[in-house]
Amino acid sequence: MNSSRLDHVTKFPEIAYEECLEHLANGQIGRVAVSVGALPTILPVHYCLNRTRDFVVIRSVKGTKLSAAMKGAIVAFEIDHHEPATDTGWSVVIQGRSSEVVNPVTVLDYEDLPLRPVTPDGIDDHFIQVSLDIVTGRRLDPLDDRR
Numbered sequence: 001m002n003s004s005r006l007d008h009v010t011k012f013p014e015i016a017y018e019e020c021l022e023h024l025a026n027g028q029i030g031r032v033a034v035s036v037g038a039l040p041t042i043l044p045v046h047y048c049l050n051r052t053r054d055f056v057v058i059r060s061v062k063g064t065k066l067s068a069a070m071k072g073a074i075v076a077f078e079i080d081h082h083e084p085a086t087d088t089g090w091s092v093v094i095q096g097r098s099s100e101v102v103n104p105v106t107v108l109d110y111e112d113l114p115l116r117p118v119t120p121d122g123i124d125d126h127f128i129q130v131s132l133d134i135v136t137g138r139r140l141d142p143l144d145d146r147r
Helices: 017-026 065-070 104-111
Strands: 029-036 039-050 055-061 074-083 088-100 125-131 134-142
Touching (some): 017 039, 017 074, 017 088, 017 134, 029 065, 055 065, 104 125
Antiparallel strands (some): 029 039, 029 074, 055 125, 088 125, 088 134
């Protein structure tokens, strides 16, 4: 590899499962990858990690593309962070099955999560949960100049 031709080279060490959960617990905005009309789509969402039930919980509006695409689908969910000054950061990806929350007791529990309502009064909102079937993380670390 000719390092003079490369502007930037990085390595991506894995992040431990517990650290991935820590990053998920501290975040609020992520991206969910779904299939809409047989095409991949990535949408930004507000979310919360429910550690007691091992789900990422997303608040959405009934009848949206996101809501329709996620019903029972296997989806990917991603959060990340980048520090421009040091060119360091991390990314956490979850793969799991999505499901609409219909149990009234669970809906009431999720109403207490720190998720902002999507609609002004929250009446048309509903919750989608994504199981933590596969959780992976990578750290973004610049390589030093030893090449």
